Amino acid sequence: MRIIFFAGKGGVGKTSVAAATGMATSARGCRTLIMSLDVAHSLADIFDLERGLLDQHRGRPVKVRPNLWIQELDIQEEIDRNWGEIHRYLSGLLNTTGLNEVLAEELAVLPGMEEVSLLLYINRYTRERRFDALLLDCAPTGESLRFISIPTTLEWYMKKIFKLERTIVRCARPLAKRLTDVPLPGEEYFTAVERLFLRLEGVDRILSDPALTTVRLVTNPEKVVIKETQRAFMYFCLYRMSIDAVIMNRMLPSGIRDGFFSDWLYSQSRYAELARTYFHPVPVFPVNLFQGEILGPERLAALAAEIYGERDPLQRFYEEEPYRLIKEEGRYRLQLKLPFVVKESIDLSKVADELILRIGSYKRHILLPKPLVATSSVTARVDPPYLNILFGGDGS
Numbered sequence: 001m002r003i004i005f006f007a008g009k010g011g012v013g014k015t016s017v018a019a020a021t022g023m024a025t026s027a028r029g030c031r032t033l034i035m036s037l038d039v040a041h042s043l044a045d046i047f048d049l050e051r052g053l054l055d056q057h058r059g060r061p062v063k064v065r066p067n068l069w070i071q072e073l074d075i076q077e078e079i080d081r082n083w084g085e086i087h088r089y090l091s092g093l094l095n096t097t098g099l100n101e102v103l104a105e106e107l108a109v110l111p112g113m114e115e116v117s118l119l120l121y122i123n124r125y126t127r128e129r130r131f132d133a134l135l136l137d138c139a140p141t142g143e144s145l146r147f148i149s150i151p152t153t154l155e156w157y158m159k160k161i162f163k164l165e166r167t168i169v170r171c172a173r174p175l176a177k178r179l180t181d182v183p184l185p186g187e188e189y190f191t192a193v194e195r196l197f198l199r200l201e202g203v204d205r206i207l208s209d210p211a212l213t214t215v216r217l218v219t220n221p222e223k224v225v226i227k228e229t230q231r232a233f234m235y236f237c238l239y240r241m242s243i244d245a246v247i248m249n250r251m252l253p254s255g256i257r258d259g260f261f262s263d264w265l266y267s268q269s270r271y272a273e274l275a276r277t278y279f280h281p282v283p284v285f286p287v288n289l290f291q292g293e294i295l296g297p298e299r300l301a302a303l304a305a306e307i308y309g310e311r312d313p314l315q316r317f318y319e320e321e322p323y324r325l326i327k328e329e330g331r332y333r334l335q336l337k338l339p340f341v342v343k344e345s346i347d348l349s350k351v352a353d354e355l356i357l358r359i360g361s362y363k364r365h366i367l368l369p370k371p372l373v374a375t376s377s378v379t380a381r382v383d384p385p386y387l388n389i390l391f392g393g394d395g396s
């Protein structure tokens with residue numbers, strides 16, 4: 001089985017590329033599911049399907065061709081399926097704080113519920129082996145990257161906070177009842193959180209297993225878009241997800257003669273070249289701008305041919321793992337592939353059995369393996385494209 005995420009800035013062509021990839025893999029006989037995490041849900045439109053067809057399926061997979069299904073998550077359905085108790089508690093809580101019921105129900109959709117629902121599906125489909133390929137059409141990177149941090153954040157929360165919180169609430173409940181109207185979460189709430197966590201178990205291993213899961217970053221040959229792609233690249237690496245290709249979409253065909261486009265042609269070729277050096281050794285696949293929009297199966301198949309040529313789209317185009325723990329001369333070194341990182345932006349702290357790595361506005365808790373817990377000093381060393389974290393001794 002293979003799982004491929006298609007991520008990138010808004011409007012770069014993620015949905016088109018994910019759909020095109022699905023056309024190619026299903027034509028090769030792989031049972032393929034394309035899932036959309038994007039609330040705008042444009043998958044059905046790109047396949048030129050009747051909207052009603054998807055609405056009838058209420059967020060479940062819909063077969064669109066032999067071997068090809070699409071699924072657009074419907075948050076309301078997901079809440080009914082997965083979030084019952086949790087949503088009930090939160091909307092009850094907001095309700096007692098004076099909000100009317102309808103608004104309280106709306107607000108009780110926590111940020112992240114959609115993403116967790118997606119992770120639940122990934123976990124389930126991977127176990128069930130119902131599909132050979134899961135292709136994930138992500139929301140634009142600015143807002144969607146949060147989902148990758150969810151498994152580690154949840155693990156951290158369950159290990160560090162959950163039990164404590166449950167105990168405190170148990171003890172405080174009788175007192176709180178006398179003092180305030182605000183309801184404390186009941187046992188059902190905690191059981192529901194626990195159950196949800198259990199159903200998510202293992203998904204972080206699925207996401208960080210490069211043999212199974214890779215990310216393809218879709219980008220355009222423009223400065224701002226490439227900058228955002230670099231940030232996304234680093235963020236995926238930070239969360240141990242392996243990027244196996246960058247798809248440089250919307251390149252103007254070089255045959256264009258019109259003088260109007262000459263500046264575009266020049267700047268595009270420059271940015272495409274820069275991207276090749278930035279993302280090296282991850283391969284960059286250039287894709288030409290099509291004449292007109294890409295709608296319907298035939299155009300999608302043509303897009304797939306343009307992206308992959310004769311290659312199998314499920315192949316891993318780049319295989320190095322983004323994380324490595326190395327022992328040398330009695331010292332441990334955690335090597336993370338983090339291109340584009342500068343030493344000044346790194347902030348490292350070690351608290352008991354976890355390492356907190358902050359890079360600009362990104363933060364990650366890394367639960368340390370046993371041999372590293374006891375070491376006192378931790379230092380960072382940037383050897384592009386790697387960030388080395390050295391345990392014990394000085395890292396200069």
Ligand SMILES: Nc1ncnc2c1ncn2[C@@H]1O[C@H](COP(=O)(O)OP(=O)(O)OP(=O)(O)O)[C@@H](O)[C@H]1O
Nearest residue numbers: 010011012013014015016140250288289290293294
């Ligand atoms: N290579 C291409 N040639 C011509 N048109 C393209 C190409 N790639 C994408 N498009 C068109 O650009 C538009 C946006 O593409 P798409 O919806 O795939 O982007 P997206 O990254 O998923 O956007 P969003 O961030 O809004 O989800 C669509 O109309 C699509 O047909």
Ligand SMILES: [Mg+2]
Nearest residue numbers: 014015038042
């Ligand atoms: Mg899209």
